[in-house]
Amino acid sequence: MEIKFERYHLQSDLRSPLKGFETVAVPTEKRIDPLTKRHSRIITFSLPSKGKFAFTQMAEESKGCIFCPENVFLKTPKFLEDIATEGRILVGKAIGFPNLNPIGTYGSIVVLCPEHFLNINEFTPEIYEEGLSVAIEIIRRTMAFDPNACYWQINQNYLFPAGSTILHPHLQVIGDPIPTNEMELLLNNSSSYQQTNESIYWNDLIQIERDLGERYIAKNGKVHWLASFAPIGFNEVCGSVEGHGSVLTLNKEEITSLSKGIVSTLKYYYEKDLNSFNFSIYSISGEPTHQLLIRIISRTPIQPYYPNDWTSFKVLQSEPTSYIIPEELCREIRPYFT
Numbered sequence: 001m002e003i004k005f006e007r008y009h010l011q012s013d014l015r016s017p018l019k020g021f022e023t024v025a026v027p028t029e030k031r032i033d034p035l036t037k038r039h040s041r042i043i044t045f046s047l048p049s050k051g052k053f054a055f056t057q058m059a060e061e062s063k064g065c066i067f068c069p070e071n072v073f074l075k076t077p078k079f080l081e082d083i084a085t086e087g088r089i090l091v092g093k094a095i096g097f098p099n100l101n102p103i104g105t106y107g108s109i110v111v112l113c114p115e116h117f118l119n120i121n122e123f124t125p126e127i128y129e130e131g132l133s134v135a136i137e138i139i140r141r142t143m144a145f146d147p148n149a150c151y152w153q154i155n156q157n158y159l160f161p162a163g164s165t166i167l168h169p170h171l172q173v174i175g176d177p178i179p180t181n182e183m184e185l186l187l188n189n190s191s192s193y194q195q196t197n198e199s200i201y202w203n204d205l206i207q208i209e210r211d212l213g214e215r216y217i218a219k220n221g222k223v224h225w226l227a228s229f230a231p232i233g234f235n236e237v238c239g240s241v242e243g244h245g246s247v248l249t250l251n252k253e254e255i256t257s258l259s260k261g262i263v264s265t266l267k268y269y270y271e272k273d274l275n276s277f278n279f280s281i282y283s284i285s286g287e288p289t290h291q292l293l294i295r296i297i298s299r300t301p302i303q304p305y306y307p308n309d310w311t312s313f314k315v316l317q318s319e320p321t322s323y324i325i326p327e328e329l330c331r332e333i334r335p336y337f338t
């Protein structure tokens with residue numbers, strides 16, 4: 001096995017006004033992702049929490065949106081007849097339909113619940129079980145219509161800092177015949193790894209992380225939850241689903257395991273006074289070296305004088321930063337997975 005956890009210590013010395021202008025050393029750790037070789041920085045300072053944001057007024061003022069129950073069947077698009085003759089795909093309370101403003105070949109929305117707003121500790125495994133089931137059905141039917149569309153993302157952008165324009169909880173399901181940058185990076189590197197090692201990278205990583213015990217959070221059915229060694233975003237939690245490359249082959253139990261892990265992560269985020277997050281599921285058919293992956297990150301919460309966390313360092317230098325040490329995140333979040 002050839003999995004290396006490379007890290008470099010960087011240090012900045014300065015005379016600090018917080019310590020009577022004595023010289024202090026501020027460390028930063030630069031880490032290299034063992035698969036993608038992407039560099040990340042772990043910084044040791046973060047802004048103090050401003051407490052939990054009160055959403056009552058924002059939720060009240062934006063109520064009655066196009067995803068609310070009184071509008072959703074009147075104001076949202078319907079699928080092509082060849083994909084879904086009934087127009088929209090429903091499982092429980094979740095409703096799937098095409099995105100009026102898609103950003104790819106196949107773009108859909110899944111409204112997760114009738115409630116216009118949920119605090120992130122109010123999401124339940126049932127909400128995600130139903131939402132993911134709709135997303136999977138959309139992918140299944142679309143691929144029956146167009147088998148070339150094998151690169152799929154199931155995303156959630158929750159609240160404005162995460163890029164959502166609508167408060168109402170929803171997923172984005174996007175499919176294309178070509179991969180995204182991130183998918184290509186994962187595919188190229190897992191394929192090279194397989195050629196050299198004759199094994200699947202993710203299974204080897206899971207085995208090493210389980211043995212080390214520093215970043216391995218929990219196993220829930222076939223889903224292994226980890227704190228990423230070199231995170232792309234804040235509080236990054238990954239779930240690798242053993243034995244699957246695409247969501248299409250998941251059974252009910254495995255959908256439940258994924259849903260429970262998402263909810264456990266969100267409950268931890270809530271306790272840390274966070275209120276906004278992104279996740280992405282990388283679902284790819286016909287690529288035997290790819291293992292189904294979900295990546296969840298928190299965003300700087302909505303708060304007075306909100307600072308955007310996507311700085312030039314990330315956008316223009318492609319150098320992700322994280323203010324929590326992954327090993328600490330793992331220790332803190334583990335109890336939420338029991």
Ligand SMILES: [Zn+2]
Binds near residue numbers: 067115
């Ligand atoms: Zn609404």
